[in-house]
Amino acid sequence: MAEEDPLTWETEPSENFLNEHFLYRGIHKNIWKEWKNLQKIYPNFFMTKRAIDGLSSDWSKYTNPQTTLNHLNSDLAKYGIVELNVGKFRNVIDENNFPLTIHHDPIRIVTRTLPINRAHTLIKGFKQRNTTPIRRKISKIAKWALNMCPTTEE
Amino acid sequence: MSKDLNLKRAFQKDDYLLTEDWIKPTERIGWVSVLPSLSGLRSAYTYSDLKIKEELINIFDENRNYILNLSDNWDGYSAQPFNEGTLNRAYILIENILNHFLINQIDISIPLIQPVADGSIDINWETDEFELLINISSESNKQVNLYGEKLNSPEEEIEMHIPYDLVETVIIPWLKKIL
Numbered sequence: 558m559a560e561e562d563p564l565t566w567e568t569e570p571s572e573n574f575l576n577e578h579f580l581y582r583g584i585h586k587n588i589w590k591e592w593k594n595l596q597k598i599y600p601n602f603f604m605t606k607r608a609i610d611g612l613s614s615d616w617s618k619y620t621n622p623q624t625t626l627n628h629l630n631s632d633l634a635k636y637g638i639v640e641l642n643v644g645k646f647r648n649v650i651d652e653n654n655f656p657l658t659i660h661h662d663p664i665r666i667v668t669r670t671l672p673i674n675r676a677h678t679l680i681k682g683f684k685q686r687n688t689t690p691i692r693r694k695i696s697k698i699a700k701w702a703l704n705m706c707p708t709t710e711e
Numbered sequence: 712m713s714k715d716l717n718l719k720r721a722f723q724k725d726d727y728l729l730t731e732d733w734i735k736p737t738e739r740i741g742w743v744s745v746l747p748s749l750s751g752l753r754s755a756y757t758y759s760d761l762k763i764k765e766e767l768i769n770i771f772d773e774n775r776n777y778i779l780n781l782s783d784n785w786d787g788y789s790a791q792p793f794n795e796g797t798l799n800r801a802y803i804l805i806e807n808i809l810n811h812f813l814i815n816q817i818d819i820s821i822p823l824i825q826p827v828a829d830g831s832i833d834i835n836w837e838t839d840e841f842e843l844l845i846n847i848s849s850e851s852n853k854q855v856n857l858y859g860e861k862l863n864s865p866e867e868e869i870e871m872h873i874p875y876d877l878v879e880t881v882i883i884p885w886l887k888k889i890l
Contacts, residue, residue: 583787585785585786585787585788587781587785587786587826588786588825588826588828591774591777591823591825593823599823599825599833599835600825600833600835600844601825601826601827601828601833601835604827604828604829604831605786605788605789605790605828605829606786606788606789606790606791606828606829606830607789608829613788629787631787636787687856687857687858687870687871687872688846688856689844689845689846689856689857689858689870690858690870692844693842693844693858
């Protein structure tokens with residue numbers, strides 16, 4: 558069966574993100590190496606340099622955690638892959654009236670920094686001036702994807 | 712604060728603190744307990760267990776080396792290196808808060824000091840009693856964001872966006888109330 562042309566990939570609406578789906582994001586060692594307990598996710602994971610443009614993640618509909626790791630050209634010594642369940646994410650947003658939204662943003666053309674990626678998704682809404690409650694509450698529903706907890710030297 | 716203060720009496724519930732040096736005599740102090748052990752604390756240290764200033768300086772030095780050595784793209788998503796001013800503002804705030812509780816011989820854990828990809832610093836307390844996240848922006852003229860909650864007491868939740876100079880005056884009473 559012929560592979561689809563990435564240029565034909567549609568940008569899907571947020572309602573296509575089902576509650577049982579997940580969003581995956583790589584967490585670099587420089588963030589987690591000083592975490593006191595690597596079994597827990599700390600709030601400083603959920604931010605990016607230009608947060609106003611959106612936080613990149615990968616949609617489980619079109620990928621899996623290993624592929625997310627592969628896109629980072631790395632391994633578990635350097636990155637762990639966190640997953641956010643879409644249903645729990647929506648609950649946290651609704652319960653706390655957070656302005657976060659999920660936007661499918663497939664990468665159809667290879668760029669200098671990004672591979673083609675149909676799963677690419679942006680979490681937007683960081684325009685709110687105080688992100689500390691957002692980051693705190695999202696960190697509580699985040700967890701390492703199965704077998705994607707980073708490995709340490711110990 | 713007077714060293715002769717009778718701490719046992721001062722910190723019994725519903726008592727009034729006698730000295731006027733640092734608190735209004737009519738202000739009530741809730742019960743605060745001196746934690747006998749570190750069990751359950753998620754941070755590695757409690758302030759009063761250490762050789763206070765020397766240990767705190769060591770923690771800050773280690774943390775400073777870690778954060779200031781983070782180079783371009785340190786998070787894999789184009790994060791920039793940190794400026795020392797941001798760190799210093801975080802350290803000063805932590806030291807002032809901890810000093811206050813040290814003077815009053817109240818145990819409080821030392822928070823985690825964590826880099827954030829937008830150039831800010833998180834001061835993060837997570838204990839069995841409370842969680843408090845204070846974010847120090849990389850821009851000194853920007854306000855501080857904070858969010859705190861006492862576990863299982865939603866009425867004690869605090870969320871603020873305030874000038875740096877006001878953080879201690881807000882957080883110290885909040886911590887004293889919930890500890």
